[in-house]
Amino acid sequence: MDKTWIFVYLFLILSPFEVFSAININKNEYSYAVTFLKDFLLNDAQISHIVAFLCWSTGNEGYYAAVHVNCTKKNLYEFSENKVLYVLDTSCSFAGACLNLANDRKLFKSPNKWVVMDGFTSDTENFQSTNTDRSLSSTENNTKIVQTFENNCDGVNSEKVQLDKCPITFMSNLTLLVDSEVVIARRRTEFQNILLFYIFKRRKNLNTIVWEDFGYWNKKTGLVDTRLSRITAIRRLNLQKTPLISSVVILNPDSINHMAYDEQNRVDTLTKVNFILATHLVDFLNGTPKYLFVPTWGGMYSNGSFYGMLGQVIYGEADIGSTPMFFTIDRTKVIDYISMTTKTGASFVFREPPLSSVANIFVLPFEWTVWVTIIIFVALSCMALYFTNAYEDKLTKKETKREDAKTTVELGELCLIAIGAVAQQGTSIEPRSIAGRIVNLMLFFTLMFLYVSYSANIVALLQSQSNSIKTLSDLLNSKLKLGSEDNLYNRYYFQAYSDPIRKAIYSQKIAPKGETPHFYAMKEGVKRMRTELFAFHMEYSVGYKYVNDLYREDEKCGLQEVQYFDMTYPWFSIQKNISFKEMFKIGMRRIHETGLQSRENQRFYTKKPICSSSATFISVGLVDIRPALIFLGCGISVAVVLFIMEMLIKYRSYLINRIQGRLMYHSSHNQSQVSTAR
Known part of the structure; x- marks a missing residue:
C-alpha cells in the first residue's frame, strides 16, 4: 500500500x-x-x-x-x-x-x-x-x-x-x-x-x-x-546481565552434580547436552543464567492446569524449556518451539536375526520354478527308467526262455533310485541296456550339478542375516522379543498411540497380560540385544555407547532400527508470545552456525557403529538346521507308525493262524474221541 x-x-x-x-x-x-x-x-x-x-x-x-x-x-x-x-x-x-x-x-x-x-x-x-x-x-x-x-x-x-x-x-x-x-x-x-x-x-x-x-x-x-x-x-541482543530462567528436566537426581561432560554422561544425556547449549545461549545474550529443575516434562491435569517443565514455560515461571520436547498437537496450542538442538531420537534397535530364524533356508537356494522343474525332471527320468527296465525284462525272458524270470523294478524301488540320485548316494540296481544306462547317467549327472549349487547356497545362507524386518508390522509378526528403556517418556508414549499396530506391539510384546512390562535399564537391554533375538527401544545415540563398549567388532554389523515414535527431533520450547522469542531464535541460529551445537552433540552422542570387521565364520546351531530336524523327525515318526502297523498286521495274521490251528486241533481231537467211544 x-x-x-x-x-x-x-x-x-x-x-x-x-x-x-x-x-x-x-x-x-x-x-x-x-x-x-x-x-x-x-x-x-x-x-x-x-x-x-x-x-x-x-x-x-x-x-x-x-x-x-x-x-x-x-x-x-x-x-x-x-x-x-x-x-x-x-x-x-x-x-x-x-x-x-x-x-x-x-x-x-x-x-x-x-x-x-x-x-x-x-x-x-x-x-x-x-x-x-x-x-x-x-x-x-x-x-x-x-x-x-x-x-x-x-x-x-x-x-x-x-x-x-x-x-x-x-x-x-x-x-x-x-x-x-x-x-x-x-x-x-x-x-x-x-x-x-x-x-x-x-x-x-x-x-x-x-x-x-x-x-x-x-x-x-x-x-x-x-x-x-x-x-x-x-x-537489543545485549541484555546487560538480565536474568534468564531455564527449566531443566532431571530424571536422575544425581545428574545435577555433573551437568558438564564426564563419565556419567550416559545418564540424562539429552538434558546435559542441551543444558550446555542453553548456557551458550545465555552467554550470547549477555544474560544471567538461572535454573529450575523438575523431574518431568509435564502435561495437563484433569482440571486443565499444567505441571512439570511444560507448566513452568506456559505460566511464565521459566523463559525457556532448555530440555527439548517433542512436537505434539496439544503442546503447539500452548507453547512455541524455537530451535531443534539435538538430532537424536528413540527407535527399536536390534541385530539382524539369522536368516534361518525367520525362514526355511533349505528351500531358499532355488526359486520355486527351479524346484518345479527338478520335480518334473526326476519324474520323467523315473518313467524313462521304468520303461527301459520293462524292455530289459522282456529281453531277459526271451533270451532265457523262462517266463518266471523277473527283472522289472517296482515303483518303490524307482523312488529310492530317484532319492539316491538327488542325494548323490548311488543305487544298487544297474540298467543293462544302453538306453537305461544313458537315462541313469543323465539323471545322476544333472542332479550332481544341482546338488553342488544347492550345497554352495546353503553354506552362504547359513552365514546370512535377514533384513526382512523393516516396519512395525514386520516387528510385530517376527520372533523377536521386545523391550524398552525404562524412562518417563517411553512409558507415556507407548500407551499414547491408538493405531492398531502400535497398540498390538505394546499389549502383546511390551506389556503382555500377566507379565511384568518389559522396561529395562539401558545396559541390560543392550546386553540382551547382543545374546538374544531381542529388539530394544532406546535413545540410540546413547545406546550406541554401550554397543561400542560391550560388542565385538563383528557383532556391531547388522544393527537395524525401526522407529516407533512418529515424531520429529525434539525442540527447545518457550512461552507463547514471549518478548525474548526473536532474540532466542537469533541466538540459537548463531550457536548452530558457529559449530557449537555440532561440537556439543559430538561430545555427548555416539553415531551408529560402522561395520569394519571382515566376514566371520558363524557356527551352525540347532536353530539353523531346525527344518532338517523337523523333516527327520517326521520321517522317523512315519516309519514308527508304519512299523507298528506292520507289526499289528503281522501279529493279527499270527493270531488268526494260531486260532485257526487251535480250532482245527480241538475239532480233530473231538472226532478222535468220538471214534474211540464207538
Missing part, C-alpha cells in the same frame, strides 16, 4: 464536548507535525495500518480524515490483526487512559508500533529540557540528552505522575518489553528539532527504563535514522 496516501487511515480524535477542551495548535505547527509523521511512515516499510489518537483543533477541517471523541476498545482494535502504527499525543486528556487500556490489551507487543508525541502543543513550558539550545547531529549521543528530560520527575510516585508532565516516568509502569517498539517523539527548540528514541524494559518485573536511540527530525534534513539495525531483536 502506498505510504503517501495510507495516511488517510489516521483517526484524529476531536473532543469538543470533553471537560478538558482540545488544546489548540496553529496551522503552521500542525503542518509541521503532519510532515514529521509522513516522513516517519516513509522510513518504515512494514506498517500496514495507522490508528492515531490526536486532539488537535485548527479550524481547518480539511486536515481531518476521521473524527473520534475518545480512545475506546473499538478504536484500538480497528486493525488489531495487522502491523499497526499507533500515534498518540501526550497532551490529550485521554492519553494516559489510552496507554493503560492499550497495556491491558497487550498492544505494545510486536508487531505493533507506537509513536508517542510529546511537547507538540504551543504550551511548551512543561516540556523544555535543560539542553533545549543544543542542536542534534548524526553523531550525537541522543541518550545523554533524553536522560535530562525528566530531571524534575525524580522522586515522584510513578503511579500518581501525570503523563503530560513526566511521560517517561508514567510509561515505566507499562509493559514495554524488549520486543516492543515504542518511540518517544520529543519536540525541542521551538519546533525546530524532534528527538526520537525508544524506551523499553528488559523484564516485566524490572521498572528500570532503557533508552535507545532512533534518530532525529527537522524540516531541513528530514528524518535521520541513527539505529544500528532496523531489526529490533538484533539491536
Whole structure:
C-alpha cells in the first residue's frame, strides 16, 4: 500500500464536548507535525495500518480524515490483526487512559508500533529540557540528552505522575518489553528539532527504563535514522546481565552434580547436552543464567492446569524449556518451539536375526520354478527308467526262455533310485541296456550339478542375516522379543498411540497380560540385544555407547532400527508470545552456525557403529538346521507308525493262524474221541 496516501487511515480524535477542551495548535505547527509523521511512515516499510489518537483543533477541517471523541476498545482494535502504527499525543486528556487500556490489551507487543508525541502543543513550558539550545547531529549521543528530560520527575510516585508532565516516568509502569517498539517523539527548540528514541524494559518485573536511540527530525534534513539495525531483536541482543530462567528436566537426581561432560554422561544425556547449549545461549545474550529443575516434562491435569517443565514455560515461571520436547498437537496450542538442538531420537534397535530364524533356508537356494522343474525332471527320468527296465525284462525272458524270470523294478524301488540320485548316494540296481544306462547317467549327472549349487547356497545362507524386518508390522509378526528403556517418556508414549499396530506391539510384546512390562535399564537391554533375538527401544545415540563398549567388532554389523515414535527431533520450547522469542531464535541460529551445537552433540552422542570387521565364520546351531530336524523327525515318526502297523498286521495274521490251528486241533481231537467211544 502506498505510504503517501495510507495516511488517510489516521483517526484524529476531536473532543469538543470533553471537560478538558482540545488544546489548540496553529496551522503552521500542525503542518509541521503532519510532515514529521509522513516522513516517519516513509522510513518504515512494514506498517500496514495507522490508528492515531490526536486532539488537535485548527479550524481547518480539511486536515481531518476521521473524527473520534475518545480512545475506546473499538478504536484500538480497528486493525488489531495487522502491523499497526499507533500515534498518540501526550497532551490529550485521554492519553494516559489510552496507554493503560492499550497495556491491558497487550498492544505494545510486536508487531505493533507506537509513536508517542510529546511537547507538540504551543504550551511548551512543561516540556523544555535543560539542553533545549543544543542542536542534534548524526553523531550525537541522543541518550545523554533524553536522560535530562525528566530531571524534575525524580522522586515522584510513578503511579500518581501525570503523563503530560513526566511521560517517561508514567510509561515505566507499562509493559514495554524488549520486543516492543515504542518511540518517544520529543519536540525541542521551538519546533525546530524532534528527538526520537525508544524506551523499553528488559523484564516485566524490572521498572528500570532503557533508552535507545532512533534518530532525529527537522524540516531541513528530514528524518535521520541513527539505529544500528532496523531489526529490533538484533539491536537489543545485549541484555546487560538480565536474568534468564531455564527449566531443566532431571530424571536422575544425581545428574545435577555433573551437568558438564564426564563419565556419567550416559545418564540424562539429552538434558546435559542441551543444558550446555542453553548456557551458550545465555552467554550470547549477555544474560544471567538461572535454573529450575523438575523431574518431568509435564502435561495437563484433569482440571486443565499444567505441571512439570511444560507448566513452568506456559505460566511464565521459566523463559525457556532448555530440555527439548517433542512436537505434539496439544503442546503447539500452548507453547512455541524455537530451535531443534539435538538430532537424536528413540527407535527399536536390534541385530539382524539369522536368516534361518525367520525362514526355511533349505528351500531358499532355488526359486520355486527351479524346484518345479527338478520335480518334473526326476519324474520323467523315473518313467524313462521304468520303461527301459520293462524292455530289459522282456529281453531277459526271451533270451532265457523262462517266463518266471523277473527283472522289472517296482515303483518303490524307482523312488529310492530317484532319492539316491538327488542325494548323490548311488543305487544298487544297474540298467543293462544302453538306453537305461544313458537315462541313469543323465539323471545322476544333472542332479550332481544341482546338488553342488544347492550345497554352495546353503553354506552362504547359513552365514546370512535377514533384513526382512523393516516396519512395525514386520516387528510385530517376527520372533523377536521386545523391550524398552525404562524412562518417563517411553512409558507415556507407548500407551499414547491408538493405531492398531502400535497398540498390538505394546499389549502383546511390551506389556503382555500377566507379565511384568518389559522396561529395562539401558545396559541390560543392550546386553540382551547382543545374546538374544531381542529388539530394544532406546535413545540410540546413547545406546550406541554401550554397543561400542560391550560388542565385538563383528557383532556391531547388522544393527537395524525401526522407529516407533512418529515424531520429529525434539525442540527447545518457550512461552507463547514471549518478548525474548526473536532474540532466542537469533541466538540459537548463531550457536548452530558457529559449530557449537555440532561440537556439543559430538561430545555427548555416539553415531551408529560402522561395520569394519571382515566376514566371520558363524557356527551352525540347532536353530539353523531346525527344518532338517523337523523333516527327520517326521520321517522317523512315519516309519514308527508304519512299523507298528506292520507289526499289528503281522501279529493279527499270527493270531488268526494260531486260532485257526487251535480250532482245527480241538475239532480233530473231538472226532478222535468220538471214534474211540464207538
